[in-house]
Amino acid sequence: MALKGNLRDFSTTQLLNLVNLAHKTGKLSLDGQSQNALLYFKEGRLIHASTDADEGHLAAMLFKVGRLTQEQVNTVNSQGSSSDRVMGKYLMDARLVSRDDIVQGVKDYMLEIVYDLFSWNDGTFHFEQDILPAKDRITVPLNLDNVILEGSRRIQEADRLQDELPDLATIALKITDKPLRDVKLTQDDWRVISHIHPRNSVKQIAQNNNMDEFQIRKIVYGMMQAGIVELIRP
Template sequence: MPSTGLTGSLKTMSLPDLLQWAGGGRKTGILSLKNSSLHKKIYFQEGAIIGSSSNDTREYLGQFMLSEGIITEQQLKDAFDLQARTKVMLGRILVKKGLVSEAKVSEILRVKAEETIYSLFLWSEAEFEFHENELPPGDQVLISIRVEDVLMEGLRRYDTSKKIRQALPHNGVLLRRTAKPLPPDIVAKIFPKRMYDLVDGRRTLADVILEAHASEYNVCQVLYVMVQKGYVEVARGEAPAAARQPADSPQALMEAAKELIKSGDSEGALVILEKARRSAGKNPEMNALIQVAEEHFIDKAYRHYLPPKKIPVLKKPIESLTNQDLSPEEGFLVSRVNGSWDLRSIISISPLREVDALRAFKKLRERGIIDLVEGQAKTA
């Protein structure tokens, strides 16, 4: 019978200690970890890791396929259209369309599960619960990894991430290529070559991460190596201006946010809560309130000002948008506005969370950069 066993936070019990506890105790169950809106799970059977899951958009199967250049955004969009009609799993649709082999899907699903686990080593805060004897869902892809191997790779990534941040201190740095050409062994590798091609002297690191459809660590690790070897350099490295910390107490800000949600201003509540979270530290009540505000915003956005079947169109030539000071998220979405994809299609292929994509689209519409028109989006 499943039951909640060990609970706590990564501040009091580190992830390596948690994994050693589960592995050494030959535990069977699910380790669930929450960090704000992100929720990840690791599945154990008799002390071995047999799988993982995540609600992080960047860790979805389609995003992995895009990051490896296995499919295009158009092919993913078409597959999602078919999935909406047939309810067939994405991997099976891609195989049936002849875009990828079953063996490749299985390989990507394994990599996806491993990457979710390794990403947790970069979390400094999270609440966790271990659910004894609980089993993964029936459709969960199972793997088998020893805890010792996960610890070795996870800690290596943690150490590497600190070195990366010395060379690439924040995601606002502007990158450019040097005159030194890439060697043939890197040119032959799909992912590193794509990262190099995305460095054009105009994109920031944040822009490259979005365009790559990959995890922040994997993108930064490749670019860090290129910086170290002299193929890429930091063209501009000033840190973004620090956000002003809210003067009111977290509790007062939460009360203000609750009133805004009641009045229908869920986006205003999100602005307050996101600022408050920087000074609140571990606060499950605030995280729960943020989730409520996000759900309210998504519902209102689709019902009132961002209908999912409307097609966004640019009101200005894309060449004229270079001086519009677009955020990386806004720039990514604008570059996918093609006059035929509807809002839901663009959001579905985006590495952004649904709420973040909708907030960016709302700003683009309010600034007069896009408009929404009726029309029938093209499907496969």
């Protein structure tokens, strides 16, 4: 069953949350105003990302995150292989990069793309179930909880957050049963969590932590989307 829509109505954060909670496997195509992106997921984890700018081949990925020089990329490309696995083996054999460099480089590249998507407010999306990247691509599984948390911290549009969390004075928070062990929370996240109580409104939590409304909304929104907290409405 395909999922189609527009990011105006269903944001990147909500989309990733849906993929995460439903443990979806498939391909998410996003057509933005100036760029297109392709994300692949397996059982709710992000495994590959690319944009139409560089099509997500290994050499281009490693160049973009500073692990290869342009000269090295040219050398690799002159080998004539389009398979990332073959290319990876060549890079390791030539001692240009280690296996860890490749894994970390692919991870950094994927994160760079996906974090950028949090700032897309317009554009269409289309999720196709059970479509995986080509077998020759190098995939690195990433936990979406942390991606959603970090991506939400980068949201700069106060309007969208205001829409999601309108009246901070009347809503309180509840911590869910989700284990926090694998989630990377910041010091600010922990400060908010330490003040969660049914009697404390979100506004009071912000005041206790000297946070402005935009800051607290970003933190609460991120934790909500990652399933760490739930809202208690009056």
